[in-house]
Amino acid sequence: MKAPARTTLRDLPDGTYIELVASLCGTRTPAVIMTVMFLTVGLLTVRASHDGLLACLTGMGAVASAARLAVLIQGRRRPDTADMSLAVARRFERRFALTYWAFAAVFGMFAARVFALPLAEWQMPMGILVVGYAAGAASMIALRPRILVVSLLLAVAPPSGVLLFRDDAGAFVSALILLALLAGGLRSVAQQYRSQSVKTTTRQASARQAMTDPLTGLGNRLALVRAFETHATYAAPGGIAFHYVDLDDFKPVNDRFGHLVGDRLLCLVADRLEACRHPGDVVVRLGGDEFVMVQVDASRDGDVERQTAAIAQALNGPYAIDGVSVVVGASVGSSRYAGPGQTMEALLAAADDALRQDKAARKGHGRHRGAGVDPAVAAGLDAGPRVSDALQDEEARARFLIDGIAKAIWESAPDGLIETDSPSWRAYTGQSYDDWKGYGWLTAIHPDDRLATVQKWRDTVQGQQSVDAEYRLRGHDGTYRWMGVHAVPLRDDSGRIVKWFGINIDIEDRKQAELAGFATADGAPMLKIASG
Incomplete structure (x- = not known):
């Protein structure tokens, strides 16, 4: 039997990667606690030793901690993974890694300096702080193992090296214990990362399936709710818009040619809507022959009108299905987001009102045509099984x-x-x-x-x-x-x-x-x- 492939750092689906990166946003409180403890030990050891290098390292650690907290605070502004694009996730991870590594490097040099100085009363507190840092990092950033491994090496290796070469049996044993804990922790982290990656990927696949229309592959109403909650949270009034689409006389297509042709037609409509959308826009099928496009950049005058016209032009035309040219029309109603007080249902209802007005106007001007087909092909298709x-x-x-x-x-x-x-x-x-x-x-x-x-x-x-x-x-x-x-x-x-x-x-x-x-x-x- 072939062994299952292992999850590596480079083969994660985008959604899994984004969720794992977003988990780093939850490390702000531990970072604050570590900063307070580091500064406390740093100031007290500087006072006890009057060592200039320790004072310099304490100041550098404070700057690195402040930078790390600034990155985390910025990341917390988008706590939901749906708000984080792949590019944003990569940028956030790079900034987090750089600040985390900077503090780990300063912390490792600081600990090594404390162990090198004759500060007997501060040896134990510093050892506890090193172990606490390693344990906290392993528990909080285990899902980004590359960041964790580099951080642990930078923080633990320097003080361990100093302890190994001290003429002190107790220090030598302490160094071996630190290195053993480091090795065991790294192995545990690798296993935890692989397990969590598989679980996250599986859960996200199930969630995507729950929000996917099985016929067209578009999103469904749950996806519409998710898109609205994601984009309306940060959108200014008028910043997003709903385009409600309804095919004219779709039912005769099913009645005349059967549900298979009707299904093919819906898939072709979905393809055309996907071709119309701009990057970031979301297209969903509500049910039957009704679709909604969420336009996420509708802040400029004329954006909504141009998109409405583009959708109508793309959908109002013949569709080639198994050699049959099926002609249906499409009505489109659009509505812009009014602001935080407007719910998704209200925005959708406003777009639906505009849709019905467009449908009535099309009928009034004779542009609302029933489903058509080549008469030669249509002959004999009207007879079909009926409910008894x-x-x-x-x-x-x-x-x-x-x-x-x-x-x-x-x-x-x-x-x-x-x-x-x-x-x-x-x-x-x-x-x-x-x-x-x-x-x-x-x-x-x-x-x-x-x-x-x-x-x-x-x-x-x-x-x-x-x-x-x-x-x-x-x-x-x-x-x-x-x-x-x-x-x-x-x-x-x-x-x-x-x-x-x-x-x-x-x-x-x-x-x-x-x-x-x-x-x-x-x-x-x-x-x-x-x-x-």
């Missing part, structure tokens, strides 16, 4: 039976995207239809349950089998309750899935009983014994 009357009757009976016991009943498209409204879901969660559609429903699920839920749902859709799941759902009052979820595929006479039908049933009482160590069997309480 028996299936419709069965669905109606099922709705009647479960409406009284379910907290929510819902439907999704064959690809798993929510397109059909669910009044019961909206009544329970307080979400609007725009919030709920696509993969927006995930925002009502407890954050700890989202990744597992979206992965199970995607596996279910791909496997085309019914599913039972459990997750915590947020009600309109903000309270999370456990829900049991059951979803089944509904098929037409040919066996093709035409939709998914699902229900949510409140199981909060049962889950609380399980968490408390009890379960219910045949109506009698039974203690649930944990194994292991």
